[in-house]
Amino acid sequence: MTKEELVLLHKTMLQIRHFEHEVAKAFLAGRIPGFLHSSVGQEAVAVGVCSALREDDYVVSTHRGHGHVLAKGADLKAMMAEIYGKVTGCCKGKGGSMHIADFDRGIVGANGIVGGGIPIANGVALAAKKRKNGQVVACFFGDGASNQGTFHEALNLASIWDLPVVFVAENNMYGMGTSQRRHQKVENIADRAAAYKIPGAVVDGNDVLAVREATLAACDRARRGEGPTLLECKTYRHYGHFVGDPGLYREPGELEAWMERDPLILFRRYLEKQGVPAAALDELEAQVIEEVREAVDFAHRSDEPAEETALEDVYAPTEAGRRAIW
Amino acid sequence: MTKEELVLLHKTMLQIRHFEHEVAKAFLAGRIPGFLHSSVGQEAVAVGVCSALREDDYVVSTHRGHGHVLAKGADLKAMMAEIYGKVTGCCKGKGGSMHIADFDRGIVGANGIVGGGIPIANGVALAAKKRKNGQVVACFFGDGASNQGTFHEALNLASIWDLPVVFVAENNMYGMGTSQRRHQKVENIADRAAAYKIPGAVVDGNDVLAVREATLAACDRARRGEGPTLLECKTYRHYGHFVGDPGLYREPGELEAWMERDPLILFRRYLEKQGVPAAALDELEAQVIEEVREAVDFAHRSDEPAEETALEDVYAPTEAGRRAIW
Amino acid sequence: MMREITCREAVREALREELQRDEDVFLIGEDIGFYGGTNKVTEGLWQEFGPERIMDTPISEAAIIGAALGAAAVGMRPVAEIMFVDFIGVCMDQIANQAAKLRYMTGGKVTLPLTIRTPGGAGRSAAAQHSQSLEAWLIHTPGLLVVMPSTPYDTKGLLKAAIREDNPVVFIENKMLYNTKGPVPEGEYVIPLGKADIKREGRDVTVVATSRMVYFALEAAAQLAAEGIECEIVDPRTLVPLDKEAILESVAKTGRLVVVHEAPERGGFGAEVAAIVVNEAFDYLDAPIQRVCSKNTPMPFSPRLERFITPQVEDIIAAVRTVMG
């Protein structure tokens, strides 16, 4: 990778970080409705995976999906506006934080149902396989989701059909307040790959380059028609389960230890070692902050959707669809 | 085991075999409503497993469950009458072939939903664990069922709670017309035990003693509070998926090869080697045939349930239950 | 004279024609390939179109619906088979929270040309887990279209429309009708979703009946005609969208309504029809609306009990007599 490419990874991680912080702030200030799952601390997974994808590849995301979709190229403003519930949002204010989607950028959608997206990823991959266009689907899900029935059914199907999916288990050590240790006995989610006779790999999810490398390998395999990979990225969320959760279930010292392995700190250190000047990185960050502020501003100033729009988009506007709303 | 005990195993297998044959005959003659999944060829699994259980242990069965419940001690007559849809049936004619249950004998129930019983087995085992009474649950399911989400969720839960369940994967090589090779890549279902960090074992499902030994070991473990085991029994069904299915999807020669390994032939040979006289075994078989005929007769002569009984047993007869039928 | 084919053949013809017509159409389900489907509906299609168009799956319904809907989301036109409607319980999230809502949640960014075919109904002593009629769950799930045809003609034309439709459609066949014959023209035709069909005209009582109950209602009407009572049989054919106009027009004429379906009465589709009519045609109603439905129990195995629980011709006749006063 060139230095510019490396810096771009950092920039995307910064975007996610600041996006999430601004969103959390706005939420706590009562400007964002609903509830929020922050991905702060997990940026290296999103960016490592998505940087390994082609533009026409797809991601399937989760309730904790801001990072995934930003890394896949979602428009900052449209996304922020969506989270604010505004008409300018990428889903016209109908989806919100848990349902961001942008098909033009290969973002199939976040999901409010734990494990709900995994079977859908297969379908997108199946279409790619049928069309022989070399597209790959990166399917994110959490450690908690790896105990849902859909995980099992979908990995088995992808396995027997050799579907081009990279199953990214984003293991942030907790499903809500339940630590991985308490919700499954396997040490690694990737150990479950054996149940489908597909490759499983564990990477340091706070090391963006390691995630990227592993994803590239899995994508290569998928594009060669050799089928899916289960890639586990070990990471940690700095916020609680949702913004506002005090995270009382954490072990003492645990958060602090992970903060020291903050993916942004690690990667900045790496970049500096590679000779990227600290000042350039500071400027980059300032630029990102400004960009995110503009998105907040855009969202803030945008209008709420008009009431009647609530009746649109239930059905595609076919003759039957138009009559089905009755 | 004493010779008597060994002969008893054989007797139970013969009961199942002749029960299934009579049931199939009656079905093809139009005397049994609905449809039927025959367990002929799989008797050693049912008998091997159930002979390892205590009387107060439980079995959770499947759509192909006649063998399991007979081996657990279901009454031949009440069961036959149930399959005939008669009021004297163990479920008063409301359940039929796919829904045999007899709680007094630890038979929690067959199930028409593939994989539907697996989570329920956990619940029965959970109660046993809470009551510390040493009871074990043997939970049967097919190779096809091992791709259902419930399999995954239930094995994971049993694993983390160390529930006293023996998960018996009855691998008869097909889920309906789909061979195991086409529905999963793993060679052994038992390979999936690793996904839950529980022991997995593969046994020859046509060898009743091997099944019994493996089950005893799994039960011991369960009773010691060490949790579940995934026990795969490789076997084969002689009939098609249901009675009437010509089984066109079988490989040429496949059925014939398995017929040579018919569990009843194998075990009879073993018994004779152990010095059980052929004549005694012939007599035993004649006796079983007579017993089954009596059951058929009983079922045949029994009455259909009265219409009004259709409204009973929807709810337990509490005040609310009585009013809920409206 | 027009040729007669069965509902099974009607489904198969519709599938074959749409598979030929559009490369994006494919079938996905359990043993629908070489095996031909448990109800033999897809027999021969695997041989004709090959395993890439007729896709056998493991017994994993959530994975089936997910795969179909994911493919639909990027422009394929899958037809998923759920072997029996009873099994939607294991994939209800994929149907109701994913397929039905994905377009809405994304503000219209996704179009889901997805068809889910599945047989329902009692009559074969298949007991509680293989005999249900679950259309009420589906009509209560905004985002889905729901079709429930009765005749081979309707089956073929509506299934072709469903496959060409850009919205998720649940297409509920009836297992007892697979062998039922009826006239179906040789040539291609499509029946638009959302148009009821008057299966018999009559001035005295409107009978709204779905799926197999259309035949029962026709039989009842024939018997009642002998007494001089003329029933008008309205077959909605699609429950969502519902051809309310056709129902209301008929009630405006007859002033009396009987609704017949095989699902249990409580919370069934018949309640919706009654609620619409009492709201929109109140002044036309001359008598209480009667529902003829299955009793509020699971389906028993015994044929005698099954018959007792489910609506019979004589029940329809009795209900019509009641509304005639």
Add this chain to the structure above:
Amino acid sequence: MMREITCREAVREALREELQRDEDVFLIGEDIGFYGGTNKVTEGLWQEFGPERIMDTPISEAAIIGAALGAAAVGMRPVAEIMFVDFIGVCMDQIANQAAKLRYMTGGKVTLPLTIRTPGGAGRSAAAQHSQSLEAWLIHTPGLLVVMPSTPYDTKGLLKAAIREDNPVVFIENKMLYNTKGPVPEGEYVIPLGKADIKREGRDVTVVATSRMVYFALEAAAQLAAEGIECEIVDPRTLVPLDKEAILESVAKTGRLVVVHEAPERGGFGAEVAAIVVNEAFDYLDAPIQRVCSKNTPMPFSPRLERFITPQVEDIIAAVRTVMG
């Protein structure tokens, strides 16, 4: 004066009392233990009763229901929590094909003293997959009892009854009511399942309202009273069994009916009420029955859209005015 507690506290008190009273009672669900539940309903119970009575599970709803029903089948009295009613989609088979039917399929051999608690409803901009009201699926599933309380008093008394009940009960709380206060006596009491409560008496219009809509209806009634229109608010409290008599009696008095619920109108519980009333109280009805429900869409995220989709006090007022003519 009687003390006031919230619905959240009412649920917790009912759980605590039943846990104390009966050793066979235990709770099972996701993060209901140390965490106290996502809605903090079970807070403190883990500390009080320990992890064997308050059981945290993985995120595996089918396994949760299966474990609860299996334990119930052998005599335990589990109370399972499904974090939001929207998630019944992933365990609908265990609820509707297993729990609801097991007793029937076995000819009465099994008794299932199982309670499933789950919150429903909109109002928090939780969007399409966290805001539903799915009671219609459940009332259409014979074998289940369905409870939907509104006040803290009803919540506590009915939940205790549900836990003691020998049939599977789905107990649907409303997330917007968790902080709603109301008088609840200190002492022990149980409210039998299947008895409606008249939340306000009135002679002009019967308003049947469920869950949170009871409060909206009361507010509407207060405003309408100023115009001289007296609404009688009937809160069924349990949908199965339904206290039909209470509803019919009220309609016999008022001659007018408005049904209010938060689920989408199409195929909702309101249709069932309308169908019952038009059948059994036809001669008493002086006006078309009106339903005030959510529109037939998934729930949108935007607060303005959510408010527009769901029934509001002014919608109830308008409906009452309509039936008053």
